[in-house]
Amino acid sequence: MSGSRTDLLAWVNDLLQINYTKIEQCGSGGAYCQILDSIYGDVPMSRVKMAAKHEYEYLANYKIMQNVFKAKKIDKPIQVDKLSKCKMQDNLEFLQWMKKFWDANYGGQGYDAVGRRKGAPMEPPATVAPVASGARSATGLSAGSARTGGRTPVGGFRSGSAQPNEAVQQLQAQVRELSSHLEGLEKERDFYFEKLRNIEILAQTQLEVLEAEHKDDVTLREIQKILYSTEDGFEVPETAPVDEEETF
Structure with a gap:
């Protein structure tokens, strides 16, 4: 599957009316969800975090994607553990597949990307740094x-240092x-x-x-x-003495 980074970014930004600057930002999962919505029109976009910044938000987006894949019987594994790390190569390959899938299934109908997001702010997601x-x-x-060498004086850095x-x-x-x-x-x-x-x-x-x-x-x-199970060393005592006189 072909498709340069520049061409794919231009396509995603134009289709979804967003302003991504690098492929890695697709790793948040939001753009993938909305690409699917442009095809089917029934992705629950109100639950998609397009400006996701935290890992749990990324995972929530991929859960929505997995539900869509299952409902539409799309036979394509979603390697969430790799994509959500926002690595360029993994997301480039998946976005190339998404573009090919979109070309084969998009019906040519108009798509109001901003309207489907209900005008939610579209700050590009930050890529996760390990x-x-x-x-x-x-x-x-x-x-x-x-x-x-040497100690830094309490009042500041050693004189002559160019890096403090x-x-x-x-x-x-x-x-x-x-x-x-x-x-x-x-x-x-x-x-x-x-x-x-x-x-x-x-x-x-x-x-x-x-x-x-x-x-x-x-x-x-x-x-x-x-x-209610516990790990070894963290068991709750079966009987614990209670000091009825103790107050807090």
Whole structure:
């Protein structure tokens, strides 16, 4: 399958009325979802995060894509783990396939991309930078600074150094990057915790209904067992002493 990066970007930007500057930005999944919507017109675009910035938003977009592929019986594996890392080659190859699929299935009808997004702001998604690379860079920088010899005075950098300001800026940028990534991980954690909590409530409610009818459900019991299981070393004590006098 052919298609240069320049040609594919021009096609995506024109079709979706967006302003992507590099193929890697397609890794957020939003553009792929809307390309499918331009063909079928029934993708739930209200749930698609076109300006996704966090990994959990990327994964939510790919889940929508997978549902569309399943519903339309599209026999094409979606390598989410590779695409969501926003690597150029993986997304270039997938976008080439998407263009070929679009050419074969688009009916020529007009498509109001902005209208389908309901005018949602279309800031291009940021490509994800692996945290490990930033951590290694920070470590390397610190080690390099240590090897240059001597201690930095408390009041500032050693005189004669030509790199202090640049080094500080690099570290500050890494801190901002890590803080942003941490925020995304916390949101992703809360997102999946809420799902598990809803499953727990649903299972418990249904079991209470069955118990009132003197019935039971083995599957629900197994679900509860999984939800309440713990790792070795983190078991909750069967009996814990309670100090009734203790107040908080």
